[in-house]
Amino acid sequence: MKRLDTRNPGFEADFASLLTAREEQGQEVHKPVAEILAAVRQKGDATLCALTEKFDRLPLTPAQLAFTADEIAAACTQVSPELMAALDVAATRIESFHKAQMPSDIRYTDDVGMTLGLRWIALDAVGLYVPGGKAAYPSSVLMNAIPARVAGVQRLAMCVPTPDGIINPLVLAAAHRAGVTEIYRVGGAQAVGAMAFGTQTIRPVDRIVGPGNAFVAEAKRQVFGHVGIDSIAGPSDVVVISDSATDPRLIALDLLAQAEHDELAQATLITPDAAFADKVTEAVTTELKTLTRTTIASASWERNGAVLVTKDLEEAITLANRLAPEHLELMVDDPEALFAKVRHAGAVFLGRFCPEAVGDYVGGPNHVLPTSRTARFASGLSVFDFMKRTTFLAGGPDALRRIGPAGVALAQAEGLEAHALSISARLDALVQTTPNA
Numbered sequence: 001m002k003r004l005d006t007r008n009p010g011f012e013a014d015f016a017s018l019l020t021a022r023e024e025q026g027q028e029v030h031k032p033v034a035e036i037l038a039a040v041r042q043k044g045d046a047t048l049c050a051l052t053e054k055f056d057r058l059p060l061t062p063a064q065l066a067f068t069a070d071e072i073a074a075a076c077t078q079v080s081p082e083l084m085a086a087l088d089v090a091a092t093r094i095e096s097f098h099k100a101q102m103p104s105d106i107r108y109t110d111d112v113g114m115t116l117g118l119r120w121i122a123l124d125a126v127g128l129y130v131p132g133g134k135a136a137y138p139s140s141v142l143m144n145a146i147p148a149r150v151a152g153v154q155r156l157a158m159c160v161p162t163p164d165g166i167i168n169p170l171v172l173a174a175a176h177r178a179g180v181t182e183i184y185r186v187g188g189a190q191a192v193g194a195m196a197f198g199t200q201t202i203r204p205v206d207r208i209v210g211p212g213n214a215f216v217a218e219a220k221r222q223v224f225g226h227v228g229i230d231s232i233a234g235p236s237d238v239v240v241i242s243d244s245a246t247d248p249r250l251i252a253l254d255l256l257a258q259a260e261h262d263e264l265a266q267a268t269l270i271t272p273d274a275a276f277a278d279k280v281t282e283a284v285t286t287e288l289k290t291l292t293r294t295t296i297a298s299a300s301w302e303r304n305g306a307v308l309v310t311k312d313l314e315e316a317i318t319l320a321n322r323l324a325p326e327h328l329e330l331m332v333d334d335p336e337a338l339f340a341k342v343r344h345a346g347a348v349f350l351g352r353f354c355p356e357a358v359g360d361y362v363g364g365p366n367h368v369l370p371t372s373r374t375a376r377f378a379s380g381l382s383v384f385d386f387m388k389r390t391t392f393l394a395g396g397p398d399a400l401r402r403i404g405p406a407g408v409a410l411a412q413a414e415g416l417e418a419h420a421l422s423i424s425a426r427l428d429a430l431v432q433t434t435p436n437a
């Protein structure tokens with residue numbers, strides 16, 4: 001864990017290394033991921049089976065890649081009614097938030113008489129990546145699939161790793177609840193490659209969405225262009241801005257809630273109170289001893305954790321914007337005042353009783369969010385990731401007479417003769433057919 005104080009002379013250099021640390025750790029996966037993607041592209045199912053045996057310790061034949069309808073139905077019967085009810089609370093809230101996002105088409109006729117517009121059209125086929133290496137993520141099934149369904153996507157293909165052949169039944173129950181029936185027991189970069197390029201068993205999709213570890217995030221980066229992707233939703237990160245009025249244990253738990261995802265996760269506290277920073281650091285050490293996932297959380301905290309002490313809350317928000325976190329918690333008396341100054345964050349959690357973990361499960365907004373500072377330019381998963389826009393223009397002779405000459409002039413200025421003629425030939429035809437025009 002790095003402890004930095006903005007009043008210390010070396011602060012800027014240390015902060016700069018905090019900004020780039022995880023990007024550098026990510027470089028290590030570029031080559032292995034490129035090799036996996038090339039092998040999937042070349043050998044399809046054979047590579048999927050070989051890598052599933054290698055990384056998930058599960059020997060498979062191609063015929064066993066997909067879960068059967070019976071396996072999905074059997075999993076649903078293994079989930080307790082209480083957990084099914086919890087799944088339903090989450091699904092209902094996620095669905096209503098994403099329904100509220102649905103955009104409207106645009107269509108209007110302008111002053112020259114042209115009808116212009118934009119139509120939203122759902123994608124045909126989408127690949128949903130659901131992580132499963134170090135934890136099971138039924139919540140990510142809902143976060144991926146529900147907005148896709150709301151947007152109107154016809155085909156949803158889901159990939160999830162099953163380490164040692166084990167699948168948490170709640171993952172399949174969540175898929176069933178969200179209407180996903182095409183599910184493959186494949187994870188990592190090979191799953192992304194299969195959905196991007198297709199194999200003998202898995203048909204290719206148009207866009208791949210969903211969170212995952214550094215291998216999954218890098219694979220999405222590398223297949224982008226061949227297919228669409230949502231964002232780089234890699235190892236989780238959180239920045240907590242807190243004043244000294246919050247219980248230090250609660251802040252420690254919020255930091256550890258992200259640290260326990262992955263050794264590459266990053267949890268950062270920013271506070272203007274040095275004594276409070278000490279208390280939270282102590283509480284992290286105490287709580288770490290009680291967690292079952294202590295090995296992962298300790299590694300994340302040791303390697304990427306940070307505690308920043310600032311002059312005031314104003315400076316805290318400036319640093320948070322520079323960190324552009326996936327999640328930003330504002331655990332202060334007046335969170336709305338700070339929120340007004342937030343420029344870069346995937347999702348913001350306002351108030352001491354609204355921890356990030358609520359957003360992971362039952363808040364409603366999506367928990368698939370841009371990590372590693374990509375919130376500077378990217379947003380969390382939404383219905384927009386499952387749709388595209390087609391614009392249209394419809395015009396008659398009157399409109400062409402009004403705007404055509406400007407088009408001809410610009411085409412000639414660009415030296416594109418056929419463009420100019422495409423318009424001017426029509427203008428000429430109009431003059432000939434209506435001599436008094």
Ligand SMILES: NC(=O)c1ccc[n+]([C@@H]2O[C@H](COP(=O)([O-])OP(=O)(O)OC[C@H]3O[C@@H](n4cnc5c(N)ncnc54)[C@H](O)[C@@H]3O)[C@@H](O)[C@H]2O)c1
Pocket residue numbers: 032055056130131132133134135137140161186187188189190211212213214215216232233234235236261262265326367368369370371
């Ligand atoms: N940003 C978000 O929105 C969000 C949401 C949920 C989870 N997450 C993140 O998702 C990640 C889940 O990670 P996970 O590991 O539990 O599951 P995962 O499914 O992402 O990764 C498991 C797969 O990684 C591959 N893999 C592991 N080691 C490898 C190696 N050495 N070489 C090649 N491939 C290898 C294997 O194929 C394995 O099946 C965490 O980092 C978590 O923080 C992010």
Ligand SMILES: N[C@H](CO)Cc1c[nH]c[nH+]1
Pocket residue numbers: 137139140235236237258326360367368369
């Ligand atoms: N915090 C993760 C996003 O970074 C999402 C998640 C799912 N389950 C628990 N947490």
Ligand SMILES: [Zn+2]
Pocket residue numbers: 236257258261357360
């Ligand atoms: Zn989480």
